[in-house]
Every structure is written in structure tokens, then in C-alpha cells.
Amino acid sequence: MKRVDIIISGGGMIGSIAAVAASRQGLSVLLIEAQAIDTIQQKSPRDLRVSAISADNINYLKELGIFNHLLQERIQSYSKMQVWDNRGDGEIAFEVDYAQQDYLGYLLENNNLVQAAWNCLDGQCETLQQAQIKTIENEGSQIRVELSNGDKYKSRLLIAAEGRNSFVRAFTQIKTKETSYHQKGLVSYIKIENAPTQTALQAFNAGGPIGILPINEAEKIFSIVWSLPQSQAVHWLECEQKTFEKGVKQAIGKDFGRIILLSKRAAFPLTQLYAQEYFKKRIVLCGDSAHGVHPLAGQGVNLGIGDIQQLFKVLEPSVLKDNDLLHQALRKYQRRRISKVKETSEMMSLLHHLFKDDEHIKKPLRNIGLKLINSLPIKNWLAGQAGS
Ligand SMILES: Cc1cc2nc3c(=O)[nH]c(=O)nc-3n(C[C@H](O)[C@H](O)[C@H](O)COP(=O)(O)OP(=O)(O)OC[C@H]3O[C@@H](n4cnc5c(N)ncnc54)[C@H](O)[C@@H]3O)c2cc1C
Structure with a gap:
């Protein structure tokens, strides 16, 4: 032994x-x-x-x-975050305190x-x-x-x-x-023509958020994590490329120019x-x-x-x-x-619960919620600062 x-x-x-x-x-x-x-x-x-x-x-x-x-060619730092709610006017944007550090974090495979x-x-x-x-x-x-x-x-x-x-x-x-969130996280790579630089993006939608993470800034390549109701995941996994690109553009909800799907798609159950x-x-x-x-x-x-x-x-x-x-x-x-x-x-x-549905009662809460995030420690979670 x-x-x-x-x-x-x-x-x-x-x-x-x-x-x-x-x-x-x-x-x-x-x-x-x-x-x-x-x-x-x-x-x-x-x-x-x-x-x-x-x-x-x-x-x-x-x-x-x-x-x-x-x-090193396959990692990407980011120094800014932009988070918004597509069903309200809530939006926050923040960046690293450059006196302390050059980046909020790194994206890597x-x-x-x-x-x-x-x-x-x-x-x-x-x-x-x-x-x-x-x-x-x-x-x-x-x-x-x-x-x-x-x-x-x-x-x-x-x-x-x-x-x-x-x-x-x-x-x-x-x-x-x-506990199941009754969602799947769909992942793939896309190219975005005019996204802001050094910025991790996240948009909240009915059904779930989409995270858009820069993985190669020079080539404008982003990894997406799109949280979707289980019932919709198969459609977005299997639909035609053009339909998918249109769906992602809609989920992002901001005009960052042309979006092109670059990879296969996969989805993981979220619990x-x-x-x-x-x-x-x-x-x-x-x-x-x-x-x-x-x-x-x-x-x-x-x-x-x-x-x-x-x-x-x-x-x-x-x-x-x-x-x-x-x-x-x-x-x-x-x-x-x-x-x-x-x-x-x-x-x-x-x-997840605050932003997931389009219930009437939650709408004002969501809008206030996003504005509050800006002044609360949640911002640090979103920036990935609270790991240790
Ligand atoms: C869609 C999605 C997006 C995510 N995005 C992020 C993100 O941006 N940032 C982040 O921090 N986290 C993210 N996560 C979470 C992250 O992927 C996990 O927390 C992470 O993979 C956990 O790492 P781990 O090593 O504990 O487990 P795993 O990555 O699952 O690795 C487990 C390893 O153990 C091996 N193994 C399994 N069983 C055995 C066995 N019996 N004997 C020997 N080996 C075994 C497996 O082969 C595997 O290599 C995401 C998760 C999902 C689903």
C-alpha cells in the first residue's frame, strides 16, 4: 500500500x-x-x-x-462592468479602482x-x-x-x-x-462588432439574464452564458444560426452592431x-x-x-x-x-427571482433593485470580487 x-x-x-x-x-x-x-x-x-x-x-x-x-493568448482581463434591465430603465456601470488594481478579473477557458x-x-x-x-x-x-x-x-x-x-x-x-432553477445555462462564442472594450456585460430579461464576457478583445470574441427557461433551451440550442444571432441580439437589448455565432452551443442545468x-x-x-x-x-x-x-x-x-x-x-x-x-x-x-419573471409587482422592484446594486456590496459580487 x-x-x-x-x-x-x-x-x-x-x-x-x-x-x-x-x-x-x-x-x-x-x-x-x-x-x-x-x-x-x-x-x-x-x-x-x-x-x-x-x-x-x-x-x-x-x-x-x-x-x-x-x-496567455487565451485569457482576457476586464476592468469594467455594465449591467442593465431590458424591462426597465435600471442600468449600472462601474470600473476598477485603478489606484488598487488594473483589472476586476480575468476571463479564461x-x-x-x-x-x-x-x-x-x-x-x-x-x-x-x-x-x-x-x-x-x-x-x-x-x-x-x-x-x-x-x-x-x-x-x-x-x-x-x-x-x-x-x-x-x-x-x-x-x-x-x-433546488432546480428550472433553467439551463446556454454557452457559446459570438463575435460582436462594436461592444465596449475591457467590459463584462450582463442584461436581465424575462426568463433569465445573459452574460457577455470578452475572451479575445482584439478579435472581438465573447463568451455568452444565457440563462433560459428549460422549455426554451432546446429551441435556442437547435435553431438556425441567423435565428440564434437575432435571439442573442434581442436578449442583449442594446445595439452593439453585428453579432455572429462562432461556435457550437451547449447547455447545462442550473441548480x-x-x-x-x-x-x-x-x-x-x-x-x-x-x-x-x-x-x-x-x-x-x-x-x-x-x-x-x-x-x-x-x-x-x-x-x-x-x-x-x-x-x-x-x-x-x-x-x-x-x-x-x-x-x-x-x-x-x-x-434570479427578482429579475426572472415579468410580473407586474416586480417591475418597480427591479428598477429600484438595479439602482440599489450600484451602492451595495452586490456590485462586488457581480464584479466577481467576493470569491474568497
Ligand atoms: C453555464 C455555466 C457557467 C459558469 N460560469 C462561471 C463563471 O463565469 N465563473 C465561475 O466562477 N464559475 C462559473 N460556473 C461554475 C463553474 O463551472 C463551477 O463552479 C466549476 O466548474 C467547479 O469546479 P470543480 O473543479 O469544483 O468541479 P468540476 O469543474 O465539475 O470538475 C470536477 C472534476 O472531477 C472529475 N471527477 C468527477 N467525478 C470523479 C471521480 N469519481 N473520480 C475522479 N475524478 C472525478 C471530473 O472529471 C472533473 O474533471 C459556471 C457554471 C455553469 C453551469
């Missing part, structure tokens, strides 16, 4: 960043990923999944050395971040792709796992970063509460998910295995990176050896993260 300090199951964005963070603390790691990790180059087709990473979290990625491993983090892993971290945990023993002062290939490992801690449908979470019998506990003995949840939030302010990955920062603040090598100290450390992690996640997720839900 092989031995490491920490096993991480799931090598997506959060699992791979956690592996780098653990290695930087001198801990030995086994990172297990069910899929094969994409190799992307400058000219590879774009990943349809794009994330807005806040300035604070970009700084953390820089500290870990991950930022420099990103394909999910597989660019995953590849960068994997490229940062050193000899401290053993990696396995296309492998999974089959069984877990979570008793006493260590974890024992058996993998699908028959290999056996023991460790002091098992981190589940397997996304929403976490095997480890289910195996550990940690309960979840999941809110809370794990009721974030740890059990020596197993701990991070990222979407612990929580799922509405993507309207792009906070999923940011919350996950916040989890990692908090987890490695409380975990020191000596803590891992002692059951009581570890329990205290993980309780602290759970307390801090559950309250942070709840605050963010409920704010996203409030915005």
Missing part, C-alpha cells in the same frame, strides 16, 4: 489548484482524475466553458505559480486553467488520469482507498473535488439539498446545491462537490478557490497527524465556508 499526505479525487479546476496548494505546503499528494486531461495549444478549439476569475483569486493563482502557466494547474505540479504530487476511487475506509488516523485499477493508497486526508455529482460525497453519506456538511472525519469537500450556485454572477470557481485558500490556511502538516486538531481545523473551515457560500448563493437566488 502506497502512502501520501493527501489524496485529492477530481482533477478539474478546484482539485488541481488544491493539489498545487498542498504541494507548496510541502505535503505529498495523489491527484486522481476520472477523465483524460485536455492538452490545449494556441490554436486548439476553444472550451465552451469559460470562467470569470476575480482579481483576488488571480493574485492567489499568481502566488501559486499557476497564472504564468496559463496560455476552464481547460486552460486545468492545464496550467496540472503543468505546475512537481515531484511532490503523483497524478493518475482515467482513474477513480472504488472504496474508502475513513476510520482512525488515516484514510485507505482502493482505486479502480486495484492500486491501494493510504493518506491523512481525502479531498473531494469531483464536481456536483461527487462519488466520495455520496460514499461518505453527506446529504445535499439541491442550487448545498452539502449539509463539508467534512466527515478525514474527508473534506471543496468546490462544486460542496456547493453549486447560479452562474449569473460567475461565482462557482471563485467560491471553490476561496475554499482552497481557507482549507490550506487551517491545515498544517502537524494538524494532519492529530485527530482532534484536524477535527477542529476542519470545523473552522466548514464554519467559514458554509456562511460565505450561503451568503453568495442566496444573493444569486434573490437576483
Whole structure:
């Protein structure tokens, strides 16, 4: 049986960043990923999944050395945000405080971040792709796992970063509460002729918001995340290109010139998910295995990176050896993260419900709501500042 300090199951964005963070603390790691990790180059087709990473979290990625491993031609900073309601006159626009920082955040393809983090892993971290945990023993002062290939490992801690449908979470019998938004998030790339520069855009409509995120300013390429009622998603996924372009233009509601669809389209169900506990003995949840939030302010990955920062603040090598100290450390992690996640997720839900329908009673509220956003911390959420 092989031995490491920490096993991480799931090598997506959060699992791979956690592996780098653990290695930087001198801990030995086994990172297990069910899929094969994409190799992307400058000219590879774009990943349809794009994330807005806040300035604070970009700084953390820089500290870990991950930022420099990103394909720099495939990332885009943004320094301004513009948010409006197409059914009222509410509109807010804001930009970064240049005295503090040059940007509000960066837009990047999910597989660019995953590849960068994997490229940062050193000899401290053993990696396995296309492998999974089959069984877990979570008793006493260590974890024992058996993998699908028959290999056996023991460790002091098992981190589940397997996304929403976490095997480890289910195996550990940690309960979840999941609520459907009855929406799908449609993603694709478009070209916009005359959009404002360095600006992430978001328009609220009956049915759901559309986020328009610059991913390559020079070529005027934007990633869109269009939240749609489930009943409409199939139509917008399958309709003719011209119909889609017209629909997107209408959902944006402002005239930024010609819009051209550049890619395939894909849609993901939108749900809110809370794990009721974030740890059990020596197993701990991070990222979407612990929580799922509405993507309207792009906070999923940011919350996950916040989890990692908090987890490695409380975990020191000596803590891992002692059951009581570890329990205290993980309780602290759970307390801090559950309250942070709840605050963010409920704010996203409030915005979703406030803007979703065209009910008469909500109209004045929406208009006031958007104006209020400008003076409230919600603005920071929208700017992706509240990740950690
Ligand atoms: C439409 C949409 C748009 C979004 N936009 C944004 C945004 O702009 N900004 C933002 O911050 N967030 C955004 N999010 C949320 C974001 O995508 C997620 O929060 C993020 O992917 C979570 O990362 P993760 O690593 O926890 O999970 P995942 O990305 O789901 O990765 C999990 C990894 O674990 C692997 N895995 C699964 N099961 C196993 C197993 N049993 N064993 C081993 N490996 C396993 C998977 O193959 C995968 O590689 C968006 C979400 C949606 C749906």
C-alpha cells in the first residue's frame, strides 16, 4: 500500500489548484482524475466553458505559480462592468479602482486553467488520469482507498473535488439539498462588432439574464452564458444560426452592431446545491462537490478557490497527524465556508427571482433593485470580487 499526505479525487479546476496548494505546503499528494486531461495549444478549439476569475483569486493563482502557466493568448482581463434591465430603465456601470488594481478579473477557458494547474505540479504530487476511487475506509488516523485499477493508497486526508455529482460525497453519506432553477445555462462564442472594450456585460430579461464576457478583445470574441427557461433551451440550442444571432441580439437589448455565432452551443442545468456538511472525519469537500450556485454572477470557481485558500490556511502538516486538531481545523473551515457560500448563493437566488419573471409587482422592484446594486456590496459580487 502506497502512502501520501493527501489524496485529492477530481482533477478539474478546484482539485488541481488544491493539489498545487498542498504541494507548496510541502505535503505529498495523489491527484486522481476520472477523465483524460485536455492538452490545449494556441490554436486548439476553444472550451465552451469559460470562467470569470476575480482579481483576488488571480493574485492567489499568481502566488501559486499557476497564472504564468496559463496560455496567455487565451485569457482576457476586464476592468469594467455594465449591467442593465431590458424591462426597465435600471442600468449600472462601474470600473476598477485603478489606484488598487488594473483589472476586476480575468476571463479564461476552464481547460486552460486545468492545464496550467496540472503543468505546475512537481515531484511532490503523483497524478493518475482515467482513474477513480472504488472504496474508502475513513476510520482512525488515516484514510485507505482502493482505486479502480486495484492500486491501494493510504493518506491523512481525502479531498473531494469531483464536481456536483461527487462519488466520495455520496460514499461518505453527506446529504445535499439541491433546488432546480428550472433553467439551463446556454454557452457559446459570438463575435460582436462594436461592444465596449475591457467590459463584462450582463442584461436581465424575462426568463433569465445573459452574460457577455470578452475572451479575445482584439478579435472581438465573447463568451455568452444565457440563462433560459428549460422549455426554451432546446429551441435556442437547435435553431438556425441567423435565428440564434437575432435571439442573442434581442436578449442583449442594446445595439452593439453585428453579432455572429462562432461556435457550437451547449447547455447545462442550473441548480442550487448545498452539502449539509463539508467534512466527515478525514474527508473534506471543496468546490462544486460542496456547493453549486447560479452562474449569473460567475461565482462557482471563485467560491471553490476561496475554499482552497481557507482549507490550506487551517491545515498544517502537524494538524494532519492529530485527530482532534484536524477535527477542529476542519470545523473552522466548514464554519467559514458554509456562511460565505450561503451568503453568495442566496444573493444569486434573490437576483434570479427578482429579475426572472415579468410580473407586474416586480417591475418597480427591479428598477429600484438595479439602482440599489450600484451602492451595495452586490456590485462586488457581480464584479466577481467576493470569491474568497
Ligand atoms: C453555464 C455555466 C457557467 C459558469 N460560469 C462561471 C463563471 O463565469 N465563473 C465561475 O466562477 N464559475 C462559473 N460556473 C461554475 C463553474 O463551472 C463551477 O463552479 C466549476 O466548474 C467547479 O469546479 P470543480 O473543479 O469544483 O468541479 P468540476 O469543474 O465539475 O470538475 C470536477 C472534476 O472531477 C472529475 N471527477 C468527477 N467525478 C470523479 C471521480 N469519481 N473520480 C475522479 N475524478 C472525478 C471530473 O472529471 C472533473 O474533471 C459556471 C457554471 C455553469 C453551469
